Amino acid sequence: MIKIRLSFAALVALTASALATEQSLRPGGIAIIEIGSTDVAAPAASMDDKPLLVMQRGEKWVAVAGIPLDTEPGKLLISINGQETIIDVAEHAYREQRLTVENKSFVDQNQKQLDRIWSERKIIDAVLTSFTESPVGGLTLAAPVPGTQSSSFGYRRFFNDQPRSPHKGMDISAGNGEPIAASRTGVIAATGNYFFNGNTVLIDHGQGFVSMYCHMSEIAVEEDQQIKTGDIIGAVGSTGRVTGPHLHFGTYLNGTAIDPAIFIEK
Ligand SMILES: [Zn+2]
Structure with missing residues (x-):
């Protein structure tokens, strides 16, 4: 009985982390940037001077950036605590x-x-x-x-x-x-x-x-x-x-x- 409970819990944990790590690096998608331990205060993240959502995922802070629909494929700059991080945005032809x-x-x-x-x-x-x-x-x-x-x-x-x-x-x-x-x-x-x-x-x-x-x-x-x-x-x-x-x-x-x-x- 205990064994079954354990494996069920493990399955739930796996599914949750798969969802949470889902990246969608295209215009109209999102970029999830893992930052650092939640032992320190939440970092400040921004893109084009707009603040980004920062949340806790497991023991880490992550920033979540919405990629604008009119973004050209290529590099996108995200600032985390004043330091720049580069995101690669893929081409996506919408119908x-x-x-x-x-x-x-x-x-x-x-x-x-x-x-x-x-x-x-x-x-x-x-x-x-x-x-x-x-x-x-x-x-x-x-x-x-x-x-x-x-x-x-x-x-x-x-x-x-x-x-x-x-x-x-x-x-x-x-x-x-x-x-x-x-x-x-x-x-x-x-x-x-x-x-x-x-x-x-x-x-x-x-x-x-x-x-x-x-x-x-x-x-x-x-x-x-x-x-x-x-x-x-x-x-x-x-x-x-x-x-x-x-x-x-x-x-x-x-x-x-x-x-x-x-x-x-x-
Ligand atoms: Zn509609």
């Missing part, structure tokens, strides 16, 4: 996606809509670039809804043949009204009804690790509310720029969009 959108206002906006989009962009960017010092216990996220997860992160999109910003999240298929669960413990950093994203919730998980839930039919939380993994934050809908109900799920580190597939528990 092209061409969509026909019938509601013209979602492709060409008038000045009033542009003003609205601009003010919403500022609110969202403020959350994505914020950095709260709270400790982060890990990088895994629970799937917010159980449906099929698209692999459309990073798609270079064209609406009615006009180039638009790349797809900065994962679309999860789900029906209208299906409950959405928080992916990880955190604080509700913003909620709103935005032009493109529709009803949206942003959760700050600490140190620039943020998750975003869009196109919701309803929002069940308020700003500054503490949230735990699995708490219901709203329901799936089709608000904003969409062709049908689904959940757009976005994840961010150091202000940059990261492929959610890297974090979601398999």
